[in-house]
Every structure is written in structure tokens, then in C-alpha cells.
Amino acid sequence: MHSDKNQIKNQHLEESLTEFWDLFFTDQYEQAFEAANRIESFNHEESDLILELQAKVLLRQGQFKLAYQTLSNSKKENGFKLFLDFLLNGDPKPIIEGVPKDSDTDSLLYKSQVIALSKIYWGEQHLESLNCYESPDSILEIVFNRLIEAGKYDKAILASLQSLELLLEDQLLSHDIHLPIIHEQFENLIKLSSKAKYTSTKAKLYLLKAKLFKDRSAAEDAEILFGKEGNINGLGEVYMTYAKDFREEDYYQKALECFIKSKNLIGQGFIYEALASQALINGEIKSAKEAFTKAQEYLSNGGIFENLGLEIQNISLLAISGKYQKVKESVHDMIKPRIPSFFIAQAYQILANTIIQLGEDIELAKGYIETACDIFKALRRYNQLLYSQNIYFQILLLQNNLDLINKTGQEIIQLATRLGNEEMKATKYLDLAFVTIRVSLEEGILSETKISEATEYFKKAITLYQSQGNLIGEADSYQAMGNMFTGIGKLEEALNSFITAKKLYSAEKAYLQAAITDTLVGILMLNYVVLNKQTYPIAQRHFEQALIYFSKENLLDLNWKAIYYLADLNHKYYVSNKDKEGFELYKNKADKYYSEMLVAVEEFQEDSPIMSQGGSFVGITIEEAFNKAYQFFLSIDNEKKAQKFRRHLN
Amino acid sequence: MLIQIRREIMNIKDERNLERYEAILNEFVELDTLAKSSNSAELDCKISLKKLKLAREFTKIDESILDISLRQNSSDSQFFSEILFLEAKRLRFKEEAIKCIQTRTKSKIST
Numbered sequence: 001m002h003s004d005k006n007q008i009k010n011q012h013l014e015e016s017l018t019e020f021w022d023l024f025f026t027d028q029y030e031q032a033f034e035a036a037n038r039i040e041s042f043n044h045e046e047s048d049l050i051l052e053l054q055a056k057v058l059l060r061q062g063q064f065k066l067a068y069q070t071l072s073n074s075k076k077e078n079g080f081k082l083f084l085d086f087l088l089n090g091d092p093k094p095i096i097e098g099v100p101k102d103s104d105t106d107s108l109l110y111k112s113q114v115i116a117l118s119k120i121y122w123g124e125q126h127l128e129s130l131n132c133y134e135s136p137d138s139i140l141e142i143v144f145n146r147l148i149e150a151g152k153y154d155k156a157i158l159a160s161l162q163s164l165e166l167l168l169e170d171q172l173l174s175h176d177i178h179l180p181i182i183h184e185q186f187e188n189l190i191k192l193s194s195k196a197k198y199t200s201t202k203a204k205l206y207l208l209k210a211k212l213f214k215d216r217s218a219a220e221d222a223e224i225l226f227g228k229e230g231n232i233n234g235l236g237e238v239y240m241t242y243a244k245d246f247r248e249e250d251y252y253q254k255a256l257e258c259f260i261k262s263k264n265l266i267g268q269g270f271i272y273e274a275l276a277s278q279a280l281i282n283g284e285i286k287s288a289k290e291a292f293t294k295a296q297e298y299l300s301n302g303g304i305f306e307n308l309g310l311e312i313q314n315i316s317l318l319a320i321s322g323k324y325q326k327v328k329e330s331v332h333d334m335i336k337p338r339i340p341s342f343f344i345a346q347a348y349q350i351l352a353n354t355i356i357q358l359g360e361d362i363e364l365a366k367g368y369i370e371t372a373c374d375i376f377k378a379l380r381r382y383n384q385l386l387y388s389q390n391i392y393f394q395i396l397l398l399q400n401n402l403d404l405i406n407k408t409g410q411e412i413i414q415l416a417t418r419l420g421n422e423e424m425k426a427t428k429y430l431d432l433a434f435v436t437i438r439v440s441l442e443e444g445i446l447s448e449t450k451i452s453e454a455t456e457y458f459k460k461a462i463t464l465y466q467s468q469g470n471l472i473g474e475a476d477s478y479q480a481m482g483n484m485f486t487g488i489g490k491l492e493e494a495l496n497s498f499i500t501a502k503k504l505y506s507a508e509k510a511y512l513q514a515a516i517t518d519t520l521v522g523i524l525m526l527n528y529v530v531l532n533k534q535t536y537p538i539a540q541r542h543f544e545q546a547l548i549y550f551s552k553e554n555l556l557d558l559n560w561k562a563i564y565y566l567a568d569l570n571h572k573y574y575v576s577n578k579d580k581e582g583f584e585l586y587k588n589k590a591d592k593y594y595s596e597m598l599v600a601v602e603e604f605q606e607d608s609p610i611m612s613q614g615g616s617f618v619g620i621t622i623e624e625a626f627n628k629a630y631q632f633f634l635s636i637d638n639e640k641k642a643q644k645f646r647r648h649l650n
Numbered sequence: 651m652l653i654q655i656r657r658e659i660m661n662i663k664d665e666r667n668l669e670r671y672e673a674i675l676n677e678f679v680e681l682d683t684l685a686k687s688s689n690s691a692e693l694d695c696k697i698s699l700k701k702l703k704l705a706r707e708f709t710k711i712d713e714s715i716l717d718i719s720l721r722q723n724s725s726d727s728q729f730f731s732e733i734l735f736l737e738a739k740r741l742r743f744k745e746e747a748i749k750c751i752q753t754r755t756k757s758k759i760s761t
Contacts, residue, residue: 141699
């Protein structure tokens with residue numbers, strides 16, 4: 001009688017579990033959670049199992065803390081609990097020590113992931129300091145073999161996939177060696193997936209293949225397969241891949257709709273994060289902030305990696321908005337024990353840039369960026385290393401050690417070649433052009449030969465960018481060329497270069513760069529050309545266009561500077577024509593802009609008190625701007641207004 | 651700087667490292683032979699998983715070589731010949747890796 005009852009009970013449990021896994025493997029999170037809820041429990045083990053299943057769903061949805069809380073009610077200690085603990089706190093020690101070699105398959109799988117993630121984010125030395133010399137690949141091999149023996153094909157394939165996914169982050173420099181083998185592994189897994197229970201498993205294979213090999217047709221295959229099984233979340237992943245990996249941004253909206261339907265919070269968060277990055281690249285700071293706030297809303301329930309990723313994006317936003325003091329505070333707040341070195345390196349990279357912007361100690365900035373380079377090198381994050389090395393190079397350009405500049409430039413070109421990064425090579429051509437001119441100027445002989453040598457470098461960069469279809473790079477080259485021509489007094493060539501740059505930036509909707517080019521055109525007119533009826537309106541128009549953008553995007557640093565330039569322009573124009581009729585208008589304009597500048601500077605100082613004390617390394621300083629304003633008001637006998645600037649100067 | 655780079659080259663050329671470098675290559679070729687006689691997807695997957703593991707081990711040594719060659723900025727001919735010697739090993743592994751892809755017709759999914 002009892003055994004009959006038990007048999008029925010076991011059969012019922014098995015059916016309920018099958019229902020759960022069917023929903024879980026096809027990413028139907030809400031329904032899977034409900035299915036777990038419906039399982040009847042008659043003892044502790046069964047109650048613990050229900051909690052574990054619920055926690056697994058919550059983790060997939062991006063509710064890391066809730067998953068951990070749910071599991072904390074379970075008495076069962078296993079790898080999953082320790083894995084969650086790692087994702088939240090970043091400490092690999094408990095799972096490394098708490099899961100021996102003979103543990104259950106799931107626990108071993110989680111352990112291999114923790115080791116792999118630790119290697120990627122903290123580096124091998126960190127694991128060695130914990131006496132962990134185990135290879136995640138060896139653990140995965142054991143897990144894979146066990147799962148195959150047990151006929152659990154879906155799990156075996158997904159375990160392999162997770163390991164391949166981590167390759168997206170790792171060892172980019174050796175991709176030439178890895179890719180053929182990964183390709184073979186994909187083909188074998190696809191063959192094996194004919195034995196998998198769920199079509200979604202096969203679809204996930206195709207999707208990762210699409211991401212790794214930039215193969216859009218594989219993503220299309222995934223879309224068909226997910227569609228066949230009605231896997232809305234899977235479709236969301238495909239649309240996100242179209243948007244992110246294949247730059248078809250219109251798909252973000254479709255992906256978002258899918259993630260909302262499938263209640264995937266982390267997916268929604270990643271979309272907003274990608275949108276924020278995209279907006280930042282386009283210079284749409286307000287949109288970036290809006291998207292970032294949304295990303296925070298969804299990703300703050302995630303783990304340590306999601307939260308630190310958000311923090312880095314937040315610091316980047318602060319830096320681009322000119323809130324340099326807050327950048328410094330945030331970076332120092334972030335650097336704590338246990339923080340993965342990868343994020344520390346990213347933070348140092350931003351900090352080094354900030355120090356340069358603040359005009360502080362260059363050696364200090366160099367120290368931070370060298371540390372960032374060392375970290376990226378140790379972590380084998382070569383793409384990031386390339387960008388850090390480039391910042392280091394830019395810092396070197398501010399000093400005069402030309403041997404070191406050349407040596408570092410060569411290293412960057414070689415690394416860029418290894419990584420197939422043609423754009424970075426192009427930027428080095430730009431820098432070589434810059435260095436060529438600078439060396440000649442320092443030697444006191446700027447010959448036509450040197451100018452044409454530098455121009456050749458610019459052309460090489462432009463050709464490289466054109467072959468890549470990179471309009472922004474092309475625009476950057478023209479802008480840099482404009483700066484060179486400005487510096488050597490070839491004003492017509494400078495103006496033409498700037499105007500070409502502006503056209504290209506505008507075509508690419510790179511509004512921030514376009515506004516900066518406008519400012520450069522204005523400065524060219526203001527400082528190097530005689531202001532007259534033709535040149536004054538050109539300068540005025542360009543400064544005003546830049547100001548509209550800076551003010552709209554609340555870029556406080558650039559905003560006050562653009563207002564200053566407008567004031568200075570009208571001031572100059574008025575002074576050189578003050579005896580002529582009708583020029584009172586420009587006096588009034590200068591008065592108006594200087595007064596507005598005072599308000600804009602006060603607003604800026606509230607955000608970045610340190611920067612306002614130290615002044616800016618690049619462009620005009622507050623002190624210089626206020627001096628000009630003071631002189632202006634004195635010259636028009638407005639002692640009261642002049643004193644306002646005097647007070648600030650003191 | 652050059653002395654430091656030379657020291658690093660010597661470390662890589664350390665006998666045990668080079669022995670392992672050769673051993674990985676041999677294991678890799680053996681696995682490939684095994685894969686050719688396999689007719690099960692399960693075994694194929696197990697073999698390619700092992701190959702991936704070997705590739706990762708190989709690239710660990712390999713990247714130290716790359717790291718040095720990235721930093722080289724010298725016209726010293728002996729230095730170059732040492733780099734070339736190590737680079738040749740790297741290319742051989744890459745060749746093996748590429749050779750091992752069995753040509754398969756891309757499985758196309760019908761709707």
C-alpha cells in the first residue's frame with residue numbers, strides 16, 4: 001500500500017520536474033517558476049529542490065539577490081549556492097574549497113565557471129594565491145563526459161557552450177589559433193544536438209556561432225529555431241545580436257519587447273546598457289543618461305560583474321559630462337579589496353584621462369595608465385590593452401620624449417596588426433603626422449618637405465579609414481589635419497579640413513564631435529583671421545551651433561567655454577571697430593555673453609570645484625576668461641560688473 | 651630593455667617549456683588521427699573539447715612569444731633569429747589546427 005503511494009508520489013514528482021525542465025530549457029521563466037511552485041513537497045529534500053529550481057529561474061531572469069535569498073531558506077549545501085555567493089560577492093574561495101572532484105555534475109560545472117571567470121577578471125595570480133591550480137577545461141571535460149554517459153545531451157551541449165562563450169572575452173590575440181578548433185567544436189556540437197530534446201538548445205548553438213564568427217546566417221538559423229519552439233526570450237537574444245554584433249540598431253526595440261514578454265530583467269538591462277553606450281558614442285549625453293538610468297534599474301539586481309560594469313559606465317558618463325571631481329571620487333570609492341583587476345584597470349584608464357583633463361601631474365596619470373596596461377596584459381585582454389597603450393601614447397605626446405613616443409607608437413602598431421585593428425593603425429598615422437610637425441617646429445625649421453610628409457601620413461590614415469567605411473575615423477583625420485594646418489598658419493587648408501570633418505561627423509550623427517569641430521572653426525576665425533563682415537558671421541555661426549549642442553546636452557565644461565568664445569569674438573570685433581557706426585551692437589553682445597559665462601562657470605564650479613581651481617589643461621582657463629571679462633567691463637566703464645569677475649579672480 | 655627581452659626568450663626556450671610545446675603538438679596530431687576514425691558525434695565532441703584544452707595550453711606559451719615580439723624594436727639579427735625560431739613553432743600549430751577541420755557541408759535548417 002505504502003509502496004504504491006510512494007510510487008504514485010515519485011511518478012508525480014517526476015512529471016512535475018519534467019514540466020519544469022521543459023519550461024526552463026525553453027526559457028519560459030514565469031511559467032517555469034510557477035511549475036516549481038506547483039511541485040508538492042513531502043520532506044526537506046523536496047522543499048530544498050523547489051527552492052533551488054526557483055532560484056535557478058530567478059538567476060536566469062537577473063534577480064541574483066532574490067535567488068540567493070530564496071536559496072538561503074534551503075538547508076542543502078551545494079555548488080549552486082556557492083556559485084550564487086560568488087556572483088554576488090566575487091569570492092571564489094568558498095566554491096573552490098567547498099566542491100571536491102567527486103562532487104555532483106552541477107556543482108563541478110559551477111566550479112569550472114567560477115575558475116574561468118576568476119581567470120578572466122582577476123587573473124591567474126589571484127587563483128594561485130588561493131592555491132587553486134585546477135583547470136576549468138579539465139573540470140568541464142569530466143562534466144561533459146558524465147552528462148553524455150547519462151544521456152543528458154541538452155545539458156552537455158549547454159555546458160560546452162558556456163565555456164565557449166567565455167572565449168569571447170579571453171585570448172583574443174590567439175584567436176587565429178583558437179578559431180579553427182572552436183569551429184570544429186561547433187560543428188561537432190551541432191551534430192550532437194540532433195540528440196538534444198529541445199530545439200532551443202540547437203538554436204543557442206547557432207546564436208553563439210553567429211557571435212563568435214560574426215556569421216549573420218547562423219543568427220538567422222537561430223531565429224528560425226527559437227521561433228519553431230516559441231522561445232520568446234531566445235528570439236530576444238537573436239534580435240539583440242542583430243543590433244549589437246551586426247549593428248542593426250533597429251532591432252534593439254524588438255529585443256526589448258521580447259525580454260519584457262519573457263520577464264527577462266537582465267536582458268532588458270543589457271539592452272539599455274548597449275543603448276547608453278551607443279548614445280555616448282554619438283555624443284547624445286542626455287539620451288545616454290536616460291538609458292543608463294534604465295539599465296541601472298534592471299541590472300542593479302544582478303551580481304558583482306553587472307554592478308561594476310554599471311559603475312564603470314557611470315564614471316565614463318561623469319567624465320564625458322566634465323564632472324571630473326566626481327570621477328576622481330567615484331574611482332577611489334570603487335577601488336576596494338576583492339574588486340576584479342579588470343574593472344580596476346578600466347577605472348584607472350578613466351582616471352588617467354581625468355588627471356590630464358584637470359591639468360594635474362602628468363607623471364601621476366602615466367603611473368595610472370601604466371598600471372592599467374600591466375593589468376590588461378596580465379589578464380590577456382589585448383583589445384583593452386591596445387586602448388590603454390594608446391592613452392599612454394597620448395600622454396607621452398604631451399611631453400617631449402620623442403624616442404619613447406616612437407617606441408610606444410611602434411608597439412601599438414604591432415599589437416594593432418596582430419589584432420587586425422586597422423583603425424588603431426590609422427590613428428597612429430595621424431599621430432606620426434603630428435609628431436613630424438612637432439619635431440620640425442622644435443628644431444625651428446618647418447620645411448615644405450616636412451609638411452608634405454605629415455600630409456602624406458594624414459592621407460594614409462584617411463585611405464585606411466575609407467577602406468573600412470569608417471566615416472568617423474575619416475572625420476577625425478580631417479579634424480586633426482585642420483589642427484595641423486591651423487598650427488602652421490595654413491588657414492585656408494585648415495578651414496577646408498574642418499568643414500569636411502564637420503560634414504562627415506554630421507552625416508554619422510556624431511553630434512559631440514561636430515560641435516567640437518564648430519568650436520575649432522570659430523577659434524580659427526577668432527584667433528588667426530582678421531575679423532570683418534565675412535569672417536565674423538562665420539565664427540559667430542559656428543560658435544552658436546556648438547553652444548546649442550553643449551547647452552542641450554548639459555556639457556558644463558564645454559558650455560562655458562563656448563559662451564566665453566562668443567563673448568571674446570564680439571569683444572574683439574567691437575574693439576577693432578569701436579569708432580565706427582553701428583558697432584554698439586557687438587559691445588552689447590559681448591556684455592551679454594560675458595554675463596552668461598559667469599552663470600555658466602558658477603554652474604560648472606558646483607560640479608567640479610577642483611577643476612575650477614586648477615584650470616583646464618586644454619583650451620582656455622577660467623582665470624584667463626575672467627581676466628578678459630574684467631578688462632572688457634572696465635573698458636566700457638562698467639565697474640560694477642567688472643568687480644564681479646575681479647571677486648572671482650581673487 | 652633588450653637584456654630583459656633576451657631573458658624572457660631564454661625562459662620560453664627553457665627546455666621543459668619547449669618539450670611541452672612539442673608534446674602539445676604531438677597530442678594534437680594524435681587526437682586528429684583519432685577523430686578521423688570516429689563515427690560518433692559524442693566522441694567527436696569529446697575530442698574537440700580536448701583539442702580546445704590543448705589549444706589553450708599552447709597559447710599560454712605562444713602568447714609569451716607574441717608579447718616579446720610585440721615589444722621588439724631592434725635590428726639585432728640574433729634576436730630576430732630567436733624570435734623567428736619560436737614563431738615557426740607557433741605557425742606549425744596553427745597549420746595543424748587549420749588542417750584538422752574536417753570539411754563538412756554546412757547543415758542548413760529548413761523552416
